[in-house]
Amino acid sequence: MIDPRTLRDDPESVRASQRARGEDEGVVDKLLSLDTSRRSAIAAADKLRAEQKALSKLIPKASGEERAELLTRGKDLSAQVKAAEVEQNQASEEFDQLHRALPNLVHPDAPVGGEDDFTVVKHVGEPTKFDFEPKDHLELMESFGAVDMARGAKVSGSRFYFLTGIGAQLQLGLLNMAIAQALENDFVPMITPSLVRPEIMAGTGFLGAHDSEVYRLRDDDLFLVGTSEVPLAGFHADEILDLSDGPKRYAGWSSCYRREAGAAGKDTRGIIRVHQFDKVEMFVYTRPEDAEAEHQRLLGWEEQMLAKIDVPYRVIDTATGDLGVSAHRKFDCEAWVPTQDAYRELTSTSNCTTFQARRLGIRHRDQNGKPQILATLNGTLATTRWIVAILENHQLEDGSVRVPEALRPFVGGREVLTPLVKK
Structure with a gap:
């Protein structure tokens, strides 16, 4: 609020x-x-x-x-x-x-408009070009035995999948690389619950106008989370935190569930827009006066992760009409996807100011010892979708894919992924 x-x-x-x-x-x-x-x-x-x-x-x-x-x-x-x-x-x-x-107040410098009215803050790297016809991520993953979409649909329905073999290794490697970076920057790693109470989901601003996107277990009156931001925000609900030594920073590893109710016909191929994926999310509690500077730090850590997978990307300042209910300002990092000839979101970081904390009753003590509402922020460090950008940008003409150097220690030292030999 x-x-x-x-x-x-x-x-x-x-x-x-x-x-x-x-x-x-x-x-x-x-x-x-x-x-x-x-x-x-x-x-x-x-x-x-x-x-x-x-x-x-x-x-x-x-x-x-x-x-x-x-x-x-x-x-x-x-x-x-x-x-x-x-x-x-x-x-x-x-x-x-x-x-x-009532949604959060928007930042005065955020671009005004809808989904397509964002401002590009910067480009990093040039869009990848090939002198051969590139394969899309799904074709590459299937050639590596990295995904099984058909059995995912058989077991759970459309937009579900099995990550198999190197596909599972890639996801685990990415998320472990994200946790390693989070630890280097003094984040506390967390494995968070996937189910939360209604008051926690509502407190973070994910119910109301967009509750059609959320999975609900009505018999238990619980909600499946679409991001670990939700349980991490609820972690300190109704508490007074000691921020005298600086912000409290957490890195939550979770499975995320989204109904994608309004996304019919969009990105139905592969693993770009799915109902379940895994993610490492940064979440910060800080003093309101320090929130903008912390927002820039979160963006910096996201870019540090993107540099490790060596893909072209751009940073955008999201337009006001495309902000979530809780966000005061949001920056997205979008990686180049060659077969779509487009940039696609890989990370997002939002400054939620005091909006979530006020709803959840989370405070800190000011210099006079008086309880005051604090600020919360969040930002992505890695998700399943990153596999798309890695495979498409690092593919070679023979159908193999070069593994980014920083990721290699997290996938058993593999330098190149090669198609399976059909028996």
Whole structure:
């Protein structure tokens, strides 16, 4: 949630953010009206409770007719207090529901627009060119015995798959390389739960407008996570953290599950857009004033990982209309995919400011020891999709693939992947 004080003191900034996202700015005036009603109801209930408390001190000292009048007044006040508390709770609930539906404020420098209105921050490397007809990642993986799409569909349905042989090794190698880098930078490695409670999923901003993307186990009232960002955000829910020694940084390894409900017909070939994949995700708790600098550090660590797999990529500043509910600003690193003649997202890092922490009740102590809402950030270090960029960019004319040097120690020292000999 955004800070209610921002809503009251600078409503135009909230309206501007809503316009930039392509969302309804009228919700701001509705929230202001609800906030006024809520605060009025709280004040009325507090006043009645104070009267009730004062009256309760008079009753033991009174006698006779005066006592009877005070008792009658007490019953009347009790009924008024109950009615006022009902009104207070209702007003607070209406405000809270709408407040929770309001997305985070966007960064003033984020480009305004939709999915295609991003700004390219920089290019690293030139798009890979071949003097032969390159194979796509699925053809390469099948030639190596690295994936079985047919049996994945047989067992689980479309967009599921088995990573087999070197395919499994590549994923494990990538994620282990990511964990190794995270450890070098003092992240705490975590293996996170795949199932979370509704309040944790909602607290991170993944329910509401986009809950159709989330798998839900209704019998258990649990949700499958689409990223370890969710359990890592919930890890310190309702806690006060000590950030005196700097940010708390975690690197979560998890399987991720996404329904891809609105992606019919998109990237159905291979493992680019699937229902399940594995990922190592960075997650940071820090002071709000340090969040922007930390965001740049996360982007730097992502680029450090991309350098290790030696693929051309670009960094984009995501447009406001394409930001998630929780994101204040988001940078994506997109690798070149030769057979698609396009850049495709491999990493994403978001500064969520105090939005998630406010919903989850996570605070730190300021220099005066007073609890304050902290900021959260997240960023990708490696995912299953990275296999696509590695194979397509490093393929050779004979159908083999050169393994990036930094990855070799994590895949048994292999330097080249070669097609299996058909028997």
